[in-house]
Amino acid sequence: xxxxxxxxxxxxxxxxxxxxxxxxxxxxxxxxxxxxxxxxxxxxxxxxxxxxxxxxxxxxxxxxxxxxxxxxxxxxxxxxxxxxxxxxxxxxxxxxxxxxxxxxxxxxxxxxxxxxxxxxxxxxxxxxxxxxxxxxxxxxxxxxxxxxxxxxxxxxxxxxxxxxxxxxxxxxxxxxxxxxxxxxxxxxxxxxxxxxxxxxxxxxxxxxxxxxxxxxxxxxxxxxxxxxxxxxxxxxxxxxxxxxxxxxxxxxxxxxxxxxxxxxxxxxxxxxxxxxxxxxxxxxxxxxxxxxxxxxxxxxxxxxxxxxxxxxxxxxxxxxxxxxxxxxxxxxxxxxxxxxxxxxxxxxxxxxxxxxxxxxxxxxxxxxxxxxxxxxxxxxxxxxxxxxxxxxxxxxxxxxxxxxxxxxxxxx
Numbered sequence: 001x002x003x004x005x006x007x008x009x010x011x012x013x014x015x016x017x018x019x020x021x022x023x024x025x026x027x028x029x030x031x032x033x034x035x036x037x038x039x040x041x042x043x044x045x046x047x048x049x050x051x052x053x054x055x056x057x058x059x060x061x062x063x064x065x066x067x068x069x070x071x072x073x074x075x076x077x078x079x080x081x082x083x084x085x086x087x088x089x090x091x092x093x094x095x096x097x098x099x100x101x102x103x104x105x106x107x108x109x110x111x112x113x114x115x116x117x118x119x120x121x122x123x124x125x126x127x128x129x130x131x132x133x134x135x136x137x138x139x140x141x142x143x144x145x146x147x148x149x150x151x152x153x154x155x156x157x158x159x160x161x162x163x164x165x166x167x168x169x170x171x172x173x174x175x176x177x178x179x180x181x182x183x184x185x186x187x188x189x190x191x192x193x194x195x196x197x198x199x200x201x202x203x204x205x206x207x208x209x210x211x212x213x214x215x216x217x218x219x220x221x222x223x224x225x226x227x228x229x230x231x232x233x234x235x236x237x238x239x240x241x242x243x244x245x246x247x248x249x250x251x252x253x254x255x256x257x258x259x260x261x262x263x264x265x266x267x268x269x270x271x272x273x274x275x276x277x278x279x280x281x282x283x284x285x286x287x288x289x290x291x292x293x294x295x296x297x298x299x300x301x302x303x304x305x306x307x308x309x310x311x312x313x314x315x316x317x318x319x320x321x322x323x324x325x326x327x328x329x330x331x332x333x334x335x336x337x338x339x340x341x342x343x344x345x346x347x348x349x350x351x352x353x354x355x356x357x358x359x360x361x362x363x364x365x366x367x368x369x370x371x372x373x374x375x376x377x378x379x380x381x382x383x384x385x386x387x388x389x390x391x392x393x394x395x396x397x398x399x400x401x402x403x404x405x406x407x408x409x410x411x412x
Contacts, residue, residue: 009039010337011327012160012169014148014182016044018062018125019299019316020175021132025075026324026410028139030331038331041142041169043162048129053084059201059278060125061227061235063089063214063310067402067411068317069121074410076135077128085127087230088118091213092400093267096368096380097220101267105384113390114397118212120310122227122235128313148176151185158294158338171338172295173323175316178285180301188297190287195365197222197282198245199307200238203229204260207269210234215267216308218368218380223308224263233274236260239282239308239369249279282306286358290347294338296323303354308369309361314402319350321408353405360399 011027013020024042031038051058064072072078092109099105111118133143146164151172153159158172174182183190210228217224222240229235238260240248248256253273260271285304290297299316323346327337335342367379386392398404402411 007039007168008157009041009167009169011038011040011171011173012158012167013040013042013173013175014160015175015177015301016042016047016129016133016143017175017177017299018128018132018313019320020044020173021129021136022071022075022077022317023173023175023298023320023324024141025077025132025136025139026071026321027327028136028141029074029076030324030328032139038327041144041167042133042136043144043146043148043160043167044133045145045147045163047133047143047145048126050080050082050130050134051085051124051127053082056275057085057203057229057231057233057235058124058126059203059235059275061122061229062125062128062313063227064121064123064128065314065400065402066116066120067407068314070412071317071321071408071410072132074321075132076139077131080131080134081123081127085123085230087122087212087228089120089122089212089214089228090118091211092119092216093213094216094218094383096218096383097265098380099384101215101217101265103384104387107383107387109393109397109400114394114401116401119214119397119401122214122229148181151182153186153293153295170294170336171327173298174295174301175298175320176301178283178300178304180297182295183287183297183301186292186295188287188289188292190285193284195282195284195306196242197239198242198249198279199282200240200245200248200277200279201236202273202277203233203235203275204271205274206234206271210268217263217265217267219263220369220372223365223369225308225310226264226268234268237307239306245279249277284358284362290351291343293340296343296346298323302350303358305358305361306365308365309357309400311357311361315354315357318353318402318408318411321410322346322350325408325410349406356405
């Protein structure tokens with residue numbers, strides 16, 4: 001590892017999860033493709049291993065949009081994913097508990113209706129991280145397996161203290177999660193709101209095949225989503241109010257399966273757990289600023305949204321693609337990648353795009369999952385009305401696919 005007197009790196013990224021690893025892999029790819037040598041390192045103590053083809057599926061999965069697929073392709077990671085563990089989904093079926101899942105009150109998105117081969121992919125988080133880190137290593141990027149301890153910001157560089165030594169870089173990117181130690185160290189503040197909900201995730205077997213379809217039921221005490229897996233099983237994400245979640249986590253597995261069958265409206269018939277239940281509290285986070293001198297926040301370090309729309313990782317990958325593009329363009333113009341102008345443009349770009357998605361997701365949670373007043377009742381009935389408008393459905397599908405808005409080049 002370099003010290004303050006040694007090599008000055010261009011970019012150090014704290015956090016080698018999907019977002020940080022993606023930013024690094026994109027920068028390393030650009031360097032290989034002739035942009036000029038960029039010295040990039042990722043600080044990540046826990047490296048995910050690519051799962052074996054026949055290995056049991058973990059509970060934590062992500063839904064990737066079309067924009068994310070393009071970004072991963074550009075980063076050299078898409079080809080490294082195991083095709084046998086990658087599940088495309090072609091349809092989404094969304095309904096409120098006031099309607100039946102196959103009634104006129106259900107909103108259905110179908111890839112064929114929007115001229116797409118699918119609406120996205122479901123895969124394990126660990127496989128995504130492993131593919132991105134493999135792509136980074138293959139492109140000549142550095143992976144430092146060490147803990148972040150602290151930093152000092154100098155006029156021309158950032159000095160990063162780690163459990164294995166010191167790194168110095170012109171730019172520090174923080175992709176170290178919602179509790180971001182880097183965000184705290186540089187003094188950036190954030191609004192963090194307790195949603196009083198807990199997400200319960202598990203993999204289940206279902207009586208009927210998932211038919212490459214994702215299902216989502218809005219209920220008065222939360223949201224229940226079914227995401228298809230490549231092994232024929234289904235991942236559930238049950239975002240429940242805390243009192244209900246405590247009950248669901250405290251009961252025996254057979255009792256949980258009974259409650260799941262009831263609240264799923266038997267959309268896939270009888271269900272049975274194939275993994276343990278895992279839970280995590282839900283919070284909404286919005287950093288007031290995404291940047292400070294020679295530092296920027298990416299992904300959950302900058303913003304955390306409700307998981308009901310499956311957009312958290314997709315927003316983070318767009319952050320990664322945006323900052324990688326701006327750094328690459330600055331490099332072509334022989335500009336310092338940590339220059340204030342570069343970082344201000346990143347903040348304006350991504351903060352506005354994230355805010356639009358955050359407001360939309362918040363409205364879904366407020367009115368569809370928890371609302372009881374006239375506006376909420378109108379929204380709940382409106383799912384069926386939206387389903388009858390092909391143009392509106394196309395607009396919503398395009399937003400979910402991530403193919404609208406101000407997209408980075410890698411996402412186009």
